[in-house]
Amino acid sequence: MTQSVLILGGKGRIGSAVAEDILKHTQVNITITGRSPEHSLSLGERVEYLSLDLQETAKLKNAIAKSNLVIHCAGPFHHRDTQVLEICIDQGVNYLDVSDHRSYTQKALNLHEKAVNAGVTAIINTGIFPGISNSLVRQLVDKLDTPQKIHLSYLVSGSGGAGVTVMRTTFLGLQHPFTAWINGEWQVIKPYTDREEIIFPAPYLRSGVYWFDMPETVTLPLSFPTVKTVITKFGSVPDFYNHLTWITAHIFPQWLIQKHETIEFLSHVSHQMTDFTDIFTGIGVAVRAEVTGKKDGKNVVYTSTLLHENTAIAAGMGTGSIAKLLLAGKLKNPGVSPVEAALTTELFNQIVQERNIEINFQC
Template sequence: MAGAHLQYLKSINPVDTFHSTIRHREFNITRSTVIVRNAADATFAAPTIPQITGAPKVVVLGGTGRVGASTAAALLNAVPSAQVFLASRNQESYDAAITRRPELRPASRRSVNINDTSSLLSAVKGADLVIHTAGPFQRRQDCNVLEACIASGVPYLDVCDDTAYSQRAKSLHSKAQAAGVPAISTGGIYPGVSNVMAAHMISMARKEYDENFKYIDQSSTPADAPQPSRVLYSYFTAGSGGAGPTILNTTFLLAGEEVVAYKDGKAVTLPPISNRRLVDFGPGLGRKAVWLYSLPEVASGHHVFGVPSISARFGTSPDIWNWAMWAMARLVPKSVLQDPKAVGGLAKLTDPLVRAVDALVGEKVAMLIEVELSDGKVAAGLFVHKKLSDSVGISTAAFARSMLAGATQPGVWFPEERGALDDRRALLSMASEGCSRFMLNKPPWAIESEPVQLGLGFYW
């Protein structure tokens, strides 16, 4: 394949389509495979997107919150026959969610208190998938939802964005495997889709796929294949992204967490919201400032990819919010920033101001993943969507659709692991729905907002 890289190009015309149907639990999965032609007129199999029919039962914990409701709406749009349950503590939150998103009217309400074991077991009973969006995940000392799913034999997906929680979930891998329960932790947009973008580019470089993009045995990969030497995750969201107080909770809690990054194979502890870097997110966004945060894809990527240097940064606009967070991390006592109740109160207090600013700046979201390789080349991937409040749901629903199709092996997986997805391209194709730009495995100059041609095919 020319350039040995994959792009999802909207302009490609299909030349052949075929369907196959398999049974999965109490519903059907129709896999549609489209054969397409690339610019060189060679034919390759496009991602196989599962089309799920029947009525899978999906319980969304925190389903009346911003992320949960977005996920439920995206899932109902992709799988209209699904039985989706919005699990929350009270009727009022359910009514508010339906008012915000009328497209959720087909969803039913299920009462749950995730801190009560019997209530939790009752809520997940009989489900084909449980999606845990009831954050924030920071400072939680348990994985009771995952444990309830393992005990009940129910597949599990969460949108965790906390390193400690995700590692605690991963420690239950053997238990989930023995119970035959597939589970993915950190399966949202970032972390989540970002991890898969990095994994796909690294596997392309290492030649870990066969001609049909199926994983080959790792012992069969070429010994001289390029290896990742550094991975940089850079994220941007305008304002709060319209995602609500829970996102503010998370951001404030992260302001109280030291950052662990990796440099040359060694863990390096750094202050939160530090090491500012300007990143070019391409036309329409340009250069934005991003800052180091403590995010779980750093630890998981270091372990899964075996990459010696890796870090994750986040930034927002207007830029004054970044500096306000920088000041908060240094001026507010850590005892306050590490107290979920105190931070929750602060998030509610600032929410009206944040929403007012959101109305002015929008909620565009962008992810740039850069993979530096041992042969000196750099592979980059870019994801841009005009609304985080929609994109986070589309991304999480993409993981859900993959899991409902049986793409995840038993055990607890991070998104970048092989056991999480049997076809990364399918996940990325579903998750990038609605993106204004989605590019993978491109040289950095092809992504930047103003590449300058020097001549003879060279750019700067």
């Protein structure tokens, strides 16, 4: 029988990109969900639409029961509970998500043993960053005898081809300080601080990035226990967006940036601004992974970079490629795992080749 994939939040930019990648590389049927009773999507013969709010528990359980794989794209994940994941575990259905916040990541990881006992493979934080970025790190870690420090830098042009939800994610990430693993200790970091000028491949070249709260700060120290420092930084193109974001994080009163109305206002205004500047900057993404460690008794630094002209499509590739591996039975890893723990470098290399993703490696 033809397999079925359920994509929650499939009407959004990221969810649509995931669906497109799966349709291109598999023969499965897809059900995409959205909260509106009607849709305006051009659906192919292998795609159907289901009006579904995640609060409709009975309807959600029924949709999951009919699926071979569930992909959770209904962000932002800052305040999401693990209801979808728990239903998948209870019903024995494999699970992926594009979650991008530590609060959700930590709640999901707490369900690891339950997923193991159910024989369910649940892989969290898939996409581009986190996602492909994590696999770039593992690729470098596998070249070392003892990895010691990880430095990840992300750069997005304009909107990145994503929707308002991604804008919300950015502003939600500015609300609170977070902890990062530095020199073997958890240290408190203020978001959008400590600007660094990082050299990315053309066309970006030297660009500014800032501390940003990402789930990799939690998962990478767990996945690679010898690592003593994990740095995750993010920046935008054009650079004046970085300065506007810095002002939001450091000049706005804390009570104001924590209001729902403020987040909504800033998200929609930012999206309108990037819709205009996208014409000049494009909507691409650059990821730079740097791992420092020991190799044959010597200190070495390995670096890899990845570029894609459309951030949303790159995220779709990251999640869609893992979905294909799961559906084909090539990736069986019962439990709840981040990408770097679930996906081997060998499988990642297969993904890269199949999708013509160019990675530049330096040592």
